[in-house]
Amino acid sequence: MLRVHKNHLSLISGKWLLNEENFSGLAYCFDEKGVMEELIEIKDGLVLGPSKDLLDLQEDDDLRIDLNFSDDEEEESTFFNDTMFTGAGYLFTISGILEEEALYDFGDISTTARQWFPSGTLKRSSTLKTDMRWNEDGSLWLHNIAGKNWESIFNIQMINNKSLDRLVISNDYAYDADILDEYNISNISNSLKLRGQGINDNLLSKLTLKKGFNDLMNLTFTNTSISANALLAINLKNIERLILDNNKNIKANVIAELKEKYPLCIIGTE
Secondary structure (H helix, E strand, O other): EEEEHHHHHHEEEOEEEEEEEEOOOOEEEEEEOOEEEEEEEEEOOEEEEOOOOOEEEEEEEOOEEHHHHHOOOOOOOOOEEOEEEEEEEEEHHHHEEEEEEEEEOEEEEEEEEEEEOOOOEEEEOOOOOOOEEEEOOOOEEEEEEOOOOEEEEEEEEEEOOOOOEEEEOOOOOOOOOHHHHHOOEEEEEOOOOOOOOOOHHHHHHHHHHOOOOOOOOOOEEEEEOHHHHHHEEEOOOOOOOEEOOOOOOOHHHHHHHHHHOOOOOOOOOO
């Protein structure tokens, strides 16, 4: 959904237009001081009503501002009315398209933010411990969840043609058995990195059924719970580099068998 500064819309014959065409999307309305008054939804040029599609403020009296009205200070912190800004800030392009909505705390931008492509497609959404990013076609390419120590307890990354490139699942993350289907994983990149005790035999068996798995050239297992039998059972006809680092079930004898099975492959640790 397209999001624009209302000042870039024109009201003609009772309809709101953007670039001389009926506008559909969200319009952000600010007063003359740059403070948001309301967010309205418009369809085919007609106002449907207010929208609540906004980040929640930390305090009820926090402001929402157009960052073009923030004070021009040399400091890295953001100021508004000579005070370090706390609230939600909105960044628009020169043509009035919303690029980012973010929360600020005493002048510093927080981790809670949303970003959009010029088309209006969501580009990124982040909170204190989660980070999600999308391609412009709407497909997710990264989802990260941090744990108590800020290390990833879950991380999934896709590249190129939406192929799985990295998967991290720790013991602290409870996931559904159909997690690959949940993220619409159908392809595997030619270089796959797997990490965490949540990477088990059941998940590995599901991965082997995905397009591209048997064509892997680089495969990394780090601190997983994969069993020796499961690892020896897979067939990697094009494998060039197999990294096995700190996997409790993979002992020296298993690595010796793997070297015999893949004599041209580099097998080692990171």
